[in-house]
Amino acid sequence: MIGDWLDIGSVNQITPGNARTLPVRGGEEIAIFRTLGGEFHALVNRCPHKHGPLSQGIVHGGVVTCPLHNWNISLKTGEALGEDKGCVPVIPLKIDAGRIFLLRSAVMGQLAA
Amino acid sequence: MEFQTRDDVSTGNEEDLFVPSDDVREHLVVVGNGMAGCRAVEELLARDGARYRVTIFGAEPHVNYNRIMLSPVLAGEKTFEDIIINNQQWYDDNGIELIVADPITAIDRTAKTVRSESGRTVSYDRLLIATGSDPFIIPVPGKDLPGVISFRDMRDVDTMLAAADAGAPDGEQGRAVVIGGGLLGLEAAHGLTLRGMKVTILHIMPTLMERQLDEAAGWLLKTALEDRGQTILTGADTAEIFGQGKVEGVRLKDGTLIPATLVVMAVGIRPSVALAREAGLDIGRGIKVDDHMVTSDPAVLAVGECVEHEGNVYGLVAPLWDMCRSLADGLTDQHSGYKGSVTSTKLKVAGLDVFSAGDFSGGEGCEDIVLRDASRGVYKRVVVKDDRVIGAVLYGDTADGGWYFDLLKRQENVADIRDFLIFGQSFASGGGALDPKAAVAALSDDAEICGCNGVSKGQVVACIEKGACSLDAVRGTCKASASCGSCTGLVETILALTLGEDVQSGPKTMCKCTSFGHDDVRREIVAQGMTSIPEVMQKLHWATPDGCSSCRPALNYYLLCALPGEYVDDQQSRFVNERMHANIQKDGTYSVVPRMWGGLTNPRELRAIADVVEKYDAPMVKVTGGQRLDIFGIKKEDLPAVWADLNAAGMVSGHAYGKSLRTVKTCVGSEWCRFGTQDSTGLGVKTERMTWGSWMPHKFKIAVSGCPRNCAEATIKDFGVVCVDSGYELHVGGNGGIHVRVTDLLCKVATEQEALDYCAAFTQLYREEARYLERTAPWIERVGVDYVKARIVEDDVGREALRARFLYSQSFSQDDPWAERAAGEHAELHQHIAEVRPMETV
Ligand SMILES: Cc1cc2nc3c(=O)[nH]c(=O)nc-3n(C[C@H](O)[C@H](O)[C@H](O)COP(=O)(O)OP(=O)(O)OC[C@H]3O[C@@H](n4cnc5c(N)ncnc54)[C@H](O)[C@@H]3O)c2cc1C
Ligand code: SF4
Ligand code: FES
Numbered sequence A: 001m002i003g004d005w006l007d008i009g010s011v012n013q014i015t016p017g018n019a020r021t022l023p024v025r026g027g028e029e030i031a032i033f034r035t036l037g038g039e040f041h042a043l044v045n046r047c048p049h050k051h052g053p054l055s056q057g058i059v060h061g062g063v064v065t066c067p068l069h070n071w072n073i074s075l076k077t078g079e080a081l082g083e084d085k086g087c088v089p090v091i092p093l094k095i096d097a098g099r100i101f102l103l104r105s106a107v108m109g110q111l112a113a
Numbered sequence B: 001m002e003f004q005t006r007d008d009v010s011t012g013n014e015e016d017l018f019v020p021s022d023d024v025r026e027h028l029v030v031v032g033n034g035m036a037g038c039r040a041v042e043e044l045l046a047r048d049g050a051r052y053r054v055t056i057f058g059a060e061p062h063v064n065y066n067r068i069m070l071s072p073v074l075a076g077e078k079t080f081e082d083i084i085i086n087n088q089q090w091y092d093d094n095g096i097e098l099i100v101a102d103p104i105t106a107i108d109r110t111a112k113t114v115r116s117e118s119g120r121t122v123s124y125d126r127l128l129i130a131t132g133s134d135p136f137i138i139p140v141p142g143k144d145l146p147g148v149i150s151f152r153d154m155r156d157v158d159t160m161l162a163a164a165d166a167g168a169p170d171g172e173q174g175r176a177v178v179i180g181g182g183l184l185g186l187e188a189a190h191g192l193t194l195r196g197m198k199v200t201i202l203h204i205m206p207t208l209m210e211r212q213l214d215e216a217a218g219w220l221l222k223t224a225l226e227d228r229g230q231t232i233l234t235g236a237d238t239a240e241i242f243g244q245g246k247v248e249g250v251r252l253k254d255g256t257l258i259p260a261t262l263v264v265m266a267v268g269i270r271p272s273v274a275l276a277r278e279a280g281l282d283i284g285r286g287i288k289v290d291d292h293m294v295t296s297d298p299a300v301l302a303v304g305e306c307v308e309h310e311g312n313v314y315g316l317v318a319p320l321w322d323m324c325r326s327l328a329d330g331l332t333d334q335h336s337g338y339k340g341s342v343t344s345t346k347l348k349v350a351g352l353d354v355f356s357a358g359d360f361s362g363g364e365g366c367e368d369i370v371l372r373d374a375s376r377g378v379y380k381r382v383v384v385k386d387d388r389v390i391g392a393v394l395y396g397d398t399a400d401g402g403w404y405f406d407l408l409k410r411q412e413n414v415a416d417i418r419d420f421l422i423f424g425q426s427f428a429s430g431g432g433a434l435d436p437k438a439a440v441a442a443l444s445d446d447a448e449i450c451g452c453n454g455v456s457k458g459q460v461v462a463c464i465e466k467g468a469c470s471l472d473a474v475r476g477t478c479k480a481s482a483s484c485g486s487c488t489g490l491v492e493t494i495l496a497l498t499l500g501e502d503v504q505s506g507p508k509t510m511c512k513c514t515s516f517g518h519d520d521v522r523r524e525i526v527a528q529g530m531t532s533i534p535e536v537m538q539k540l541h542w543a544t545p546d547g548c549s550s551c552r553p554a555l556n557y558y559l560l561c562a563l564p565g566e567y568v569d570d571q572q573s574r575f576v577n578e579r580m581h582a583n584i585q586k587d588g589t590y591s592v593v594p595r596m597w598g599g600l601t602n603p604r605e606l607r608a609i610a611d612v613v614e615k616y617d618a619p620m621v622k623v624t625g626g627q628r629l630d631i632f633g634i635k636k637e638d639l640p641a642v643w644a645d646l647n648a649a650g651m652v653s654g655h656a657y658g659k660s661l662r663t664v665k666t667c668v669g670s671e672w673c674r675f676g677t678q679d680s681t682g683l684g685v686k687t688e689r690m691t692w693g694s695w696m697p698h699k700f701k702i703a704v705s706g707c708p709r710n711c712a713e714a715t716i717k718d719f720g721v722v723c724v725d726s727g728y729e730l731h732v733g734g735n736g737g738i739h740v741r742v743t744d745l746l747c748k749v750a751t752e753q754e755a756l757d758y759c760a761a762f763t764q765l766y767r768e769e770a771r772y773l774e775r776t777a778p779w780i781e782r783v784g785v786d787y788v789k790a791r792i793v794e795d796d797v798g799r800e801a802l803r804a805r806f807l808y809s810q811s812f813s814q815d816d817p818w819a820e821r822a823a824g825e826h827a828e829l830h831q832h833i834a835e836v837r838p839m840e841t842v
Helices: A106-110 B006-012 B014-018 B035-048 B067-075 B088-093 B156-167 B183-196 B213-227 B274-278 B317-331 B401-410 B436-441 B457-465 B471-477 B488-498 B518-527 B532-539 B551-562 B576-580 B602-613 B639-648 B680-691 B752-769 B777-783 B785-792 B796-813 B819-823
Strands: A007-008 A018-020 A029-034 A039-046 A058-060 A064-065 A073-074 A091-097 A101-104 B026-031 B052-058 B097-099 B106-108 B112-115 B122-125 B127-130 B133-135 B148-150 B173-180 B198-203 B231-234 B238-242 B251-253 B258-261 B261-266 B269-273 B287-289 B300-302 B307-309 B344-347 B354-359 B366-373 B380-387 B390-396 B448-450 B590-592 B618-625 B629-634 B660-668 B702-707 B721-724 B727-732 B744-749
Touching: A007 A106, A018 B156, A018 B258, A058 B106, A058 B551, A064 A101, A101 A106, B006 B390, B035 B052, B035 B097, B035 B532, B067 B097, B067 B156, B067 B183, B088 B097, B088 B680, B106 B274, B156 B173, B156 B183, B156 B752, B173 B183, B173 B251, B173 B258, B183 B198, B183 B213, B198 B401, B213 B231, B213 B354, B213 B532, B258 B796, B269 B354, B287 B300, B300 B317, B300 B366, B300 B590, B344 B401, B354 B401, B366 B532, B390 B401, B390 B660, B401 B639, B436 B488, B448 B488, B457 B471, B457 B488, B471 B488, B518 B532, B532 B551, B602 B629, B602 B639, B629 B639, B639 B819, B660 B680, B680 B702, B680 B721, B680 B752, B680 B796, B702 B752, B721 B752, B744 B785, B752 B785, B752 B796
Parallel strands: B026 B052, B026 B127, B052 B097, B127 B300, B148 B261, B173 B198, B173 B261, B198 B231, B287 B307, B660 B702, B702 B721
Antiparallel strands: A007 A101, A018 A029, A029 A039, A058 A064, A064 A073, A091 A101, B106 B112, B112 B122, B133 B269, B238 B251, B251 B258, B344 B354, B354 B390, B366 B380, B380 B390, B590 B629, B618 B629, B721 B727, B727 B744
């Protein structure tokens, strides 16, 4: 069903190694990443440590390093790596015909109830 | 010729088609005479040759040929005849009716008939749709001009060959532009180059084949293709294809014009579903099929690139073969069932071996095993998760691609061979219990250890026995592992074998991605003239595909320092503050500090700051320790506007966020103070004008005090000047941080100009020799203040050279980064990609 996925726009809006943000009115901002290897991932833009904006971190491999205190967060699972413990919600994402789609229910799930 | 033209068909076969056949078998009609359609029929014939009557419709005027061999045809390695899979004889022998050059235009599922362009209507019992893909054409002006083609079928190849033969209008070599730096685009470019055209590849992404290759392999590929004379423009966005009546060239969004008589678009494909959609079948990204390739209509099957199975569509042949098997099983009442495919890609452009399979994006629980052999131009990366191979990228040596792919598909546990995995199949399976130490111990004395310096195992052992007990000592004595470093592991093993446990650990490595220390990396960058991060990683055998958050910023700085004006800054390798030119604060907002030269300001600047504070609702303004005003709480979206307002009042970035010169603190000095001996404010302003904008290993602060009362606190700065009656005392290496350190006195000079010259020379020495994130205090403690004096005070020529290099580098770096951003550069860093506004629930 078309309506299950939100079309966020063309993949070309994010260059490899970068991230962009998607604010959700009344909810949590989402960060959409593109790794240097060309994979796309979406996470809630909020580090599990002290809520640093993950979209602003350095991306390497499938990991983003939070800009505030250098926690490493897996882009795939949202989990903090290494000694650190914590997890940030992952938003299911798919690429189709050069466009980025996010699972609508997951995006809306970030709305404050 | 093995194929029929349309005229042959319509006259020759008409009768059979309209008259119902007396053949009572079920009639299978295939739409699409391509790779999948024909293969499905072959599989069916192999299972039960007599069960169905078969008719195949093809849009192209040919018998079935091997589409993936179009590249060799273009390259001149094969002819069309060589790539035919099934000739007319095969169709005849198997009683298959082939109708070419007559595409099917409609399916009537109720009447169970198909209708072709020429008007034939044929009824079916089972219908198989195998229409393949449509090339994606980017919707730019000029896309329909003659000379703009895709790379999909034999007709495209003919067009390319004609363009190559025709050359340019002026009789010169013809020029082609290939849009798309993926597998297909590169093959087209390669063929056209061999056919004598001058080829430019336009790729919108920064790396070629970014879907299959990582940054490192992409860089190697680009370098190799450029060596072959192709021009590759990455980050190139096509604005328009222009020409009068036919293609004359391409214009990019940045204004670049590239002349061309041929434009090949190879930017992607889409499943060809129009026919199926019209017929009302379920469509997702492709025609939806179940495990036996049956569509939402039980009488209609679909196979090949046009289908979607479990959410996946495929653009390679291997999965199609799996599909065709399941389809044929289903048609003959056997039940295997297609379970999806894992795909791999092999680039077969002559001489360039590239392989990729599975998932290599890394991530949690994934281990990257990387091998870089710089001298052979080899890069291999295998991604392992839970002891199983999940992805592989190989460049330069793809011999083991099949083996990795097999391990991947079989999900075999590789724990036992983990240590040898990257060396390939023959090594890993050579001896099950082989341990690396034993392998090295078994090497003969003349076995070569260090290829770069031609050092044998015997020589390394001899040098260790003479007292070289550490890696560094070995590097210093017999030169093994002193160049590219690929043999570092071997040398370490020899050390361990020769000395038992007495090996001294070498200097700290830069990070876990490399066995080199900071100093080695800096030295090699200069010695080998390296110019990019991927190049450093390849040549120095980085153990990770694209580094980490420690080494990327360091490498970026080292390259910037080594190649001022030449190196293109890599903003993905910058910490957020330097990328955003503002300081990130704990709530994710930013603070902004405009430069106030020597701590001076005026009403116009103060007014502009006050206006910004009001206009953007900044919750706080603070006077900093460095004598400036810091505006807090600015949102990343507002940054460019804030900067524009401050720029308008003449203020530039204060770099309060950077590993760079921050401020020059001053006191009022002789101009106002009753103790002042010299114009400390004036000298401070001059110093700041000279040093601002320079990137450094770490933050760098300067101060100038007017007399030894030292109101500007110059003796805890990286560089401090204390004015005295007879001149200027120059102090270095101070730090007011966690470990307070008072400066060392460098020397005393008589004139302001000398103070400035020494400052420039000292700064450059620090820039060139300190390790990234090492402030001047620990650096000086490490190298000793006498060393610094020897370089700056005692060596006049050396000092002058350092000063000159600093000023040269400054001639490129004194651009206000705020102005560029305010003018719209990198706007995407500041803007949201989109916004979600949930609908009001009523
Ligand atoms: C130049 C090139 C190089 C390639 N190299 C490789 C490679 O190295 N490795 C690899 O695995 N894959 C490669 N591929 C991809 C591979 O060729 C395809 O995956 C494969 O051909 C798909 O098979 P298919 O039968 O689904 O589609 P196709 O082979 O495209 O067959 C579809 C056929 O259906 C016909 N058709 C469409 N609509 C109709 C209609 N309405 N009526 C009648 N006929 C119709 C088309 O004309 C076409 O002949 C390459 C492709 C190209 C173009
Ligand atoms: S350092 Fe000396 S000259 Fe400068 S303000 Fe203090 S007392 Fe005056
Ligand atoms: S907030 Fe992300 S590491 Fe502290």
